[in-house]
Amino acid sequence: MSSPGKVAPVSGGIDMSVPGAFAKVFQCCVNRENMDESCPASHDFYKYANGNWLTKNPIPEIYPAWGSFLILRDENEERCKNIVTSVAWEPTEAGNADTTAKLFAHCKTFYDAAMDEASIEALGLSPIQAHLDAAGGLATLEGPALAALVATAHKTLGANVLFGYGSTIDKKCSDDTIAGLGQGGLGLPDRDYYTDEDKADKREAYVKHIENMFSLAGIEGAANKAAEVMKFETAYASLQMTKSERRDVQKTYNIITLEELQTTIMSNFDWTLYLKTVHGLADDADVAASVGKICLSTVDALKSLSKVLSETEPATVAAYMQWKILHAFANHLSTPFVTEHFDFFSKTLAGTKEQKPRWKRAMGMLEGALGEALGQLYVDKHFSGASKPMALEIVESVREALKDRLNEVKWMSESTRAAAMEKMAGFRVQIGFTDEWPCFDFFDGKLSSTHIENIMYGNTFDWNRDIERVNKPTDKNMWYMTPQTVNAYYHPSMNLICFPAAILQPPFFDVNADLAVNYGAMGAVVGHEMTHGFDDQGSQYDAKGNMVNWWTEDDKKDYDGRVDVMKRQAEEHEVLGQKLKGDLTAGENLADLGGLKLALRALEARIGSEALRSKDAGVDGFSPLQRFFLSWATVWRQNITDDRAKQLVTIDPHGPNDFRSNGPLRNMPEFHEAFGVKEGDPMWKPVEERVDVW
Incomplete structure (x- = not known):
């Protein structure tokens, strides 16, 4: 799973939105x-x-x-x-048998838990209830409380909250990988969804979707809170850079220090606590040296976020945090949440008529958490x-x-x-x-039959691996x-x-x-x-x-x-x-x-x-x-x-x-x-x- 709002590391994928059965489809490319x-x-x-x-x-x-x-x-x-549903692993390359056998066990455990709908239904909200309660209990935006919630949301929950943070290669010194920070935190696909006149119907449906998710979660005042969340996101979105503006590589390269971030960009957010938490540091004094320089890709947007937060009641930000957690886990919860998420994001926004079968959704989850582990198995079986x-x-x-x-x-x-x-x-x-190939020892002894716990381990693994690159030589x-x-x-x-x-x-x-x-x-x-x-x-x-x-x-x-x-x-x-x-x-x-x-x-x-x-x-x-x-x-x-x-x-x-x-x-x-x-x-x-x- 990608860290929320991480600076895109590559440019211009061809964006593609075989032997055997596939050859029947493409037996002749010109036909x-x-x-x-x-x-x-x-x-x-x-x-x-x-x-x-x-x-x-x-x-x-x-x-x-x-x-x-x-x-x-x-x-x-x-x-x-077919790989992960095999009864046992039979490697093609004998030389990596021990490694691939362990990766197969990890992938199979993850996939089987994702397919166990009965257990997922029985657990309900319980795997994330403590996080929802913590977010709902946010009583002040002063001090460390908000920063602590955002850090957990990013590192463990995989929730796109307020801004994006992660590693990025220094554009002017490609031998170095540094910290990258930029706008994020929206629920609709892009800031233009909050501003374009022709998307008013989508905005209305979005508010209703948030309300429905709150109601399913048993959160009181669902309609009012949904309206407040939308008001908060709209205020922030209207001040963000457009996708076209973000293609300007000069404007999105702004090197700052932690001190400058704290004093001139967002003085009302505890950056030291946030960075200490997401980097896994023991002492405040280690933060500036460990993080080093920071590339701020959207200066005005982060300054605007500071202003929006200062003008927003803690209860609204608490509701926003709860919404983002529910959104992050919607596909991993019981059927009503999955259906509600699909109805808005797939049916209303994209015109998809039916939900994918469970196995396809489970494969997508596996790709997000253990994609490279699965990739090593894929190469062993299918790439000569x-x-x-x-x-x-x-x-x-x-x-x-x-x-x-x-x-x-x-x-x-x-x-x-x-x-x-x-x-x-x-x-x-x-x-x-x-x-x-990366090492996946992090998962040893952790993955279990509880699907959402496995999702959180995947989030944490991906986050830690990315953060370890900050302030280090670039892996070319x-x-x-x-x-x-x-x-x-x-x-x-x-x-x-x-x-x-x-x-x-x-x-x-x-x-x-x-x-x-x-x-x-x-x-x-x-x-x-x-x-x-x-x-x-x-x-x-x-x-x-x-x-x-x-x-x-x-x-x-x-x-x-x-x-x-x-x-x-x-x-x-x-x-x-x-x-x-x-x-x-x-x-x-x-x-x-x-x-x-x-x-x-x-x-x-x-x-x-x-x-x-x-x-x-x-x-x-x-x-x-x-x-x-x-x-x-x-x-x-x-x-x-x-x-x-x-x-x-x-x-x-x-x-x-x-x-x-x-x-x-x-x-x-x-x-x-x-x-x-x-x-x-x-x-x-x-x-x-x-x-x-x-």
């Missing part, structure tokens, strides 16, 4: 049966490539969306379930590593394409080009899984995703791209597929992550992962103007009447286009221009160039509920899937050539309106 050839490719390529699939694959009622990525995640979840050399070959060919592109761009001066080339050459690559080999995660990322402070084992399978990568299909999917994913090193955020970090300016003034001005073209293109796209946010989605949109262009360049370098365009070298009547683009569009096929689609426009830095498919292609003359797109067609962009960066 005419999935296409709608009645829709011209020049009008809507996403529909042309996926139209019949979209018609034949409605959203399962337990999900708010359904597409290529979610299908793979679903299959992967089955694999992991045979695909790794081929994946590395794609990575290096895309890197070479980026090198060629950097050498030829005319708008970049030689000094900037040299720095960019150094950064590109310094890209580190992680593929598959870590070579240094750390992984931020488990091997069973279907995703990828670029880490700007490490100048590193990562591809977990689970992404090295169809539809992203298939050892038996032709190069055009693999480059249109996996190659574009690789290029996507590399391009993040040069997007509107990544371009502010150098080859060593330090936030320094390596641009000339003229080059940066030219670059920003090119990025603005991408922002304008995004803002032309609407989702159910809501325009995309150009600033919020700029980085991901740049990475999609850059990744696709680099992957195509790498493919052409491998097979040659003539073969790339020859239908004789293709399959099913499509040239490799056409199959490259069809593979790209296939990756993004997805059906989604209206509620979920509107939610993502507000909170997601990625664009909707149809835009991710079609948006980059409008800027690529190779696509126009491949499918006969002409001026005036919907898939056409005039040359002067095309994005031209990487």
Whole structure:
């Protein structure tokens, strides 16, 4: 489980919201049966490539969306379930048998307790009642009482209360990991839910949800307390930074000391007690030295929180603390709490029709608490590593394409080009899984048949492991995703791209597929992550992962103007009447286009221009160039509920899937050539309106 509000350690995951059964779904990544050839490719390529699939694959009622990525995640979840429901552990690799046997026991104990609904129902609120009582007894906001409650909420309960605290790599000195502190504590998905006019119905439903949760917990005055909690959260939310504003890496880097935090940011909160508690320190005198410098990502928001607290009655903050505890444990309590939580957060906000079966929810809980332990078992059973050399070959060919592109761009001066080339050459690559698995001895003798106790142990383990990194040298080999995660990322402070084992399978990568299909999917994913090193955020970090300016003034001005073209293109796209946010989605949109262009360049370098365009070298009547683009569009096929689609426009830095498919292609003359797109067609962009960066 992640520490509440922890500073995000990575940039730009591809955001993907197999042998055996999976091969039946993706037996051919480019399949005419999935296409709608009645829709011209020049009008809507996403529909042309996926139209019949979209018609034949409605959203399962337990999900708010359904597409290529979610299908793979679903299959992967089955694999992991089969591991933990085995009667006994039979390792594939004899050399790690003792370790994996212990991890299997931990995972199985946790999963079995999460599946024991009878015990969970019988226990009711008792596992968290003492914490609810302590929060409800908050009588003053002066002194140590509030800080002590917040510390326990963060470290043990996993509750997103008031602010987020955890480790973060120092943006200007990537060799150091420091403390990170920033805004948090909201119950709705984003601060815009408290301010946007079109979300009034969601706010009303949220207040009713809080009231219902209080009533289920037997807390008196539920309606009044719910209204007060909403008033408190709204006052705080209105002063927080937006998601777009938080993409500014300069504004979110503010180094302060503990003394400055206490005297100039939030003087009415006992930071020494809070930090002593969450760091497990014995003496007040140890706090400043142990914590060291602190990066405050949202200065005004924390100052505003101090003001909001000073204007709020203790009883309201007590109710807020109780609400946040109930929210944190809602999915781990008896059926009425689980149902109420689902009805608001999944049904009302995202349009999901039915609750997931218990085993899927239990697997999600296991992933949160022991994800890397399960990952080690997953690797033992399902990742031979045979695909790794081929994946590395794609990575290096895309890197070479980026090198060629950097050498030829005319708008970049030689000094900037040299720095960019150094950064590109310094890209580190992680593929598959870590070579240094974490130690899980913390759980020895702790995990039991009581599910909520196990959840608290998981919270504490994750918190302690994160806090131990503060004020220490950065672990440059750390992984931020488990091997069973279907995703990828670029880490700007490490100048590193990562591809977990689970992404090295169809539809992203298939050892038996032709190069055009693999480059249109996996190659574009690789290029996507590399391009993040040069997007509107990544371009502010150098080859060593330090936030320094390596641009000339003229080059940066030219670059920003090119990025603005991408922002304008995004803002032309609407989702159910809501325009995309150009600033919020700029980085991901740049990475999609850059990744696709680099992957195509790498493919052409491998097979040659003539073969790339020859239908004789293709399959099913499509040239490799056409199959490259069809593979790209296939990756993004997805059906989604209206509620979920509107939610993502507000909170997601990625664009909707149809835009991710079609948006980059409008800027690529190779696509126009491949499918006969002409001026005036919907898939056409005039040359002067095309994005031209990487």
